[in-house]
Amino acid sequence: MDELRLRLDVNNMMADAIGEHGITDAELEAVVPKAAEAFDYFAKNRGTGMMGWSELPYNQDEVVKELLEVAAFVRAKFKNFVVLGIGGSALGPIALQQAINHMHYNELSDQKRNGPKLYVEDNVDPERMAALLDVIDPKETCFNVITKSGSTSETMTQYLIIFDILKKALGDKAVDNIIATTSADKGNLIKLVKSEGFRSFIIPDGVGGRFSELCPVGLLCAAVCNIDIKKLLEGAAYMDKMCSEADIYKNPALMAAAMQYIAMGKGANISVMMPYADSLKYMADWYCQLWGESLGKRVDLNGNVVYAGQTPVKALGVTDQHSQIQLYTEGPFDKVITFLAVDNYRTDVTIANGCEDIAAVNFLCGHTMQELIKAEQLATEYAVMKSGKMSHTITLPVVNEFTVGQLLFFYELETAYAGAMLGINTFDQPGVEEGKNATYALLGRPGYEEKKAELDARPAKNSKYII
Amino acid sequence: MDELRLRLDVNNMMADAIGEHGITDAELEAVVPKAAEAFDYFAKNRGTGMMGWSELPYNQDEVVKELLEVAAFVRAKFKNFVVLGIGGSALGPIALQQAINHMHYNELSDQKRNGPKLYVEDNVDPERMAALLDVIDPKETCFNVITKSGSTSETMTQYLIIFDILKKALGDKAVDNIIATTSADKGNLIKLVKSEGFRSFIIPDGVGGRFSELCPVGLLCAAVCNIDIKKLLEGAAYMDKMCSEADIYKNPALMAAAMQYIAMGKGANISVMMPYADSLKYMADWYCQLWGESLGKRVDLNGNVVYAGQTPVKALGVTDQHSQIQLYTEGPFDKVITFLAVDNYRTDVTIANGCEDIAAVNFLCGHTMQELIKAEQLATEYAVMKSGKMSHTITLPVVNEFTVGQLLFFYELETAYAGAMLGINTFDQPGVEEGKNATYALLGRPGYEEKKAELDARPAKNSKYII
Numbered sequence A, B: 001m002d003e004l005r006l007r008l009d010v011n012n013m014m015a016d017a018i019g020e021h022g023i024t025d026a027e028l029e030a031v032v033p034k035a036a037e038a039f040d041y042f043a044k045n046r047g048t049g050m051m052g053w054s055e056l057p058y059n060q061d062e063v064v065k066e067l068l069e070v071a072a073f074v075r076a077k078f079k080n081f082v083v084l085g086i087g088g089s090a091l092g093p094i095a096l097q098q099a100i101n102h103m104h105y106n107e108l109s110d111q112k113r114n115g116p117k118l119y120v121e122d123n124v125d126p127e128r129m130a131a132l133l134d135v136i137d138p139k140e141t142c143f144n145v146i147t148k149s150g151s152t153s154e155t156m157t158q159y160l161i162i163f164d165i166l167k168k169a170l171g172d173k174a175v176d177n178i179i180a181t182t183s184a185d186k187g188n189l190i191k192l193v194k195s196e197g198f199r200s201f202i203i204p205d206g207v208g209g210r211f212s213e214l215c216p217v218g219l220l221c222a223a224v225c226n227i228d229i230k231k232l233l234e235g236a237a238y239m240d241k242m243c244s245e246a247d248i249y250k251n252p253a254l255m256a257a258a259m260q261y262i263a264m265g266k267g268a269n270i271s272v273m274m275p276y277a278d279s280l281k282y283m284a285d286w287y288c289q290l291w292g293e294s295l296g297k298r299v300d301l302n303g304n305v306v307y308a309g310q311t312p313v314k315a316l317g318v319t320d321q322h323s324q325i326q327l328y329t330e331g332p333f334d335k336v337i338t339f340l341a342v343d344n345y346r347t348d349v350t351i352a353n354g355c356e357d358i359a360a361v362n363f364l365c366g367h368t369m370q371e372l373i374k375a376e377q378l379a380t381e382y383a384v385m386k387s388g389k390m391s392h393t394i395t396l397p398v399v400n401e402f403t404v405g406q407l408l409f410f411y412e413l414e415t416a417y418a419g420a421m422l423g424i425n426t427f428d429q430p431g432v433e434e435g436k437n438a439t440y441a442l443l444g445r446p447g448y449e450e451k452k453a454e455l456d457a458r459p460a461k462n463s464k465y466i467i
Helices: A025-045 A049-055 A061-077 A088-100 A126-135 A153-177 A189-196 A216-224 A229-242 A252-265 A283-295 A325-330 A369-386 A401-422 A430-442 A449-456 B025-045 B049-055 B061-077 B088-100 B126-135 B153-177 B189-197 B216-224 B229-242 B252-265 B283-295 B325-330 B369-386 B401-422 B430-442 B449-456
Strands: A007-009 A080-084 A117-121 A141-146 A178-182 A199-202 A270-275 A311-314 A335-342 A390-396 B007-009 B080-084 B117-121 B141-146 B178-182 B199-202 B270-275 B311-314 B335-342 B390-396
Touching (some): A061 A199, A088 A216, A088 A283, A126 A153, A153 A430, A216 A229, A252 A401, A283 A401, A335 A369, A369 A390, A369 B126, A430 B369, B025 B049, B025 B252, B049 B401, B088 B117, B117 B216, B126 B153, B141 B216, B153 B178, B252 B390, B335 B369, B430 B449
Parallel strands (some): A080 A117, A141 A178, B080 B141, B141 B178, B335 B390
């Protein structure tokens, strides 16, 4: 498997390569003890509390067996598979599907697709719900309702609407069209599993939303779409082993975390993920939640107000060379760019001959699209380096379940390490409560009368500032 | 039409609403003269040089007629319409299609769709090209090749591959399957138009890529997909009129530009666009190019090194409440959030009864999805305001061609004003040359031997930093 090992190259983070806005060897050496502490903290606490996700590559033999059985049932019985979930329940499934399966999966013939169509519904826009119902027949559709607490308003809204439609169409048999993925003993969805009799999978206690892709949250959807979930977990375990030392020079996730930690200290409050492959496009979305929600914290573990966090940005190579590279090369020294490169794309297309009289085009002929996209990746890396901006590159030998498993686990580890170095709680999200409570108040949920009164008492807006 | 007028609300940018990290009345008053100068500069120069885009709402009667004729021909003859373009040639078409047409447009039956399927190919990933060819028959497909210069490597690569396939399949008739959108007299694509005999539309000289959505670049694709391009241009003209005064309190684009200018000065190097509608999701991508590439500049017009630019970030409400709001509320004071709100979605879905024993869910029942998404938008605006972070809201009464026309033109004007206030060249992109040239060198384009030598002479990477 070593030929499928991911590689991290941080040369272009360093002052040696990019000049005064880079990281010096001395700066890197200075954080080595802190990085080692973060490593120890994680090593000591992994598998406990909200770090249960770290053991997912190892403790799911039984679950995987059951997932594959249920997936086979779904594949045999249903034409569509719809994920009802939001945040961590949606971003991983979308990213993995895009990475592994055909780029126009839903448009393939049934035979070529060889599995149900997939829709991931991660919003409560009524136009979107109506559009979904225009293209699927709920009777022929399996709905995977994913929420740990069973009180996520968006997901439960979708559930209420869909289960009502199913009951009207199928009566008692509607139950067969729902699979719930939720907490084992607390929360509302597990109550419904018991009262309605839905099939279900468990989200383990120590697995938060943004760390849940490698548990049934992500695995069921993947298995239904014929993605090899065993290989995915093997890839994660492989990365875990790659990151088993406290030495940053032997632990890529720890090195990356140390680099970002130093960069943040130097004013890089932005982290761009720029994959050079359409297949990895939505990995950036998954990363944005993981990094943003984990590190964006007002206070540290000692209660000091720190307003920590680096804003994640998604980009796509080569596409965004024509959108963002002007800013990245000429704009402020405020960001770290992560390029995701690929050694071998799964197919290639030769650029045909033509335009013999146009030198500015004809030089392309005879090259392949792989050569072009890889040249552009290297060239952009070079241009960003020359502009003095920080970047680093993670290379996937090829995009498959094993390498994507590595990538997912790499980022989960990097996030855990970076959070430990920042001294914040990496695994909570207290900042989302205010908005949730205000929503409850606006919709008249009992118990939120006080919040409603607070909202009603807002000072009137100044009409001068409304144009 | 006034009931379809966009509204800008900047109350939550102000210190009165959000406290110490907000903008004071005095700070705003202090930039009024600069804003007025920017207004005058634009008013004086509009329609000239690279500001030709400002007249697109007014000078295209003939072009629109021709576009509608060609669109009718395409709609009658072809099953698919593929845009071959990148950057400004792709982002606008994608954004507009998502805003106006069905969210699963390509999956609808031919009858319901009532027009060809649409694909916008804005990358050179070979896997993606192969995937496209799996789902379309090129013989039944019209390809719109869009590049002003005709030397955009990505677009010309796609053109070479596709035209070769078409010639092999159709012989001389292959020409009918290509429409070129390009510069009238310079560049390579217009040469091909003349030598091959392709149908063509002209990109006017004063219209740069990121300001091109309202010229044939965006309009042909829209017309083919049955989008009312006249209403779109009327919306743009309407916004132009809304922004016809130098007084920031009477010119929403100027007010928004002034706000961003002040915010940048206070350290907000990030601008988030967060539409609360799946239909407006890709407006954020279009905005990211416009804002990032226009304002990200190393030097100002006097040659001073300024490293200007605010990094645009795309988000989606309510989806990204479960991904980014934790960071936005609890993280650093480094961003301005723009909410795009909608008064009336084009459809609604009632949340069915159920979960009678679960109070945390049952309160949703009887409400509609519109009520929920609008409550969440208000609640998030409130939470962001309470956290002391800057935001403002643009409200579209409804999403249609007229309001989207307003929105596009609003942002073009805001960008022009902001660039003028920063004193930079808003309309060039010198920073993309380095990467382009390095790509040419790597692929052996004649004339780039020196750059190739420079690349070959790069110091070896330090293996210590490769893990």
